[in-house]
Amino acid sequence: MNAQELARWLREEHAKVNELITVLREKVAVAPQANQQKWIEEARRAFEHLRAHNIKHIALEEQDGYMAAVVQRRPAFVREIERLAHEHREMQTIMNRIHDEFEALKPEDQLLIRDCCHRIQNLLAYIEHHENAENLLVFTAFTDDDGGQA
Secondary structure, three states, rough: OOHHHHHHHHHHHHHHHHHHHHHHHHHOOOOOOOOHHHHHHHHHHHHHHHHHHHHHHHHHOOOOOOHHHHHHHHHHHHHHHHHHHHHHHHHHHHHHHHHHHHHHHOOOOHHHHHHHHHHHHHHHHHHHHHHHHHHHOOOOHHHOOOOOOO
16 A cells, blocks of 8 residues: 555544544443433444444554555654554453443443443543554654655
8 A cells, every 4th residue: 555545544444433433422421320221232332333443444454564654664663653553452452341341231230331431431532542643653654854765
């Protein structure tokens, strides 16, 4: 994938992720005080949609070597790329744990519902931070003056 294709794909994918985040963020903004079963079902559905998309997104990013075009252009960025790749695995672990928590959640689990909301809010912040770091890395690799290297 060349630089333009990578940048376009990242923009499109990040826009999709942002849409899913917005829906989920609305669901977990406030823990429900009534209709907990309905909330559990709706929040679980929104979470699973984001989780499935994120798993696919990560797999596609890593398919031909994560950020291969960036590494080729800027080998000095390899440590940052490795850090971001490690975050992929960490985010998948967090998502799997939240998935398991949702499976066990019951309407009477008020504290667990609140905890789940907080954990999802934290996850969404991690995803947004990660996406911003990826965007900045690609932008920097292909727009900053690299001292004459092509």
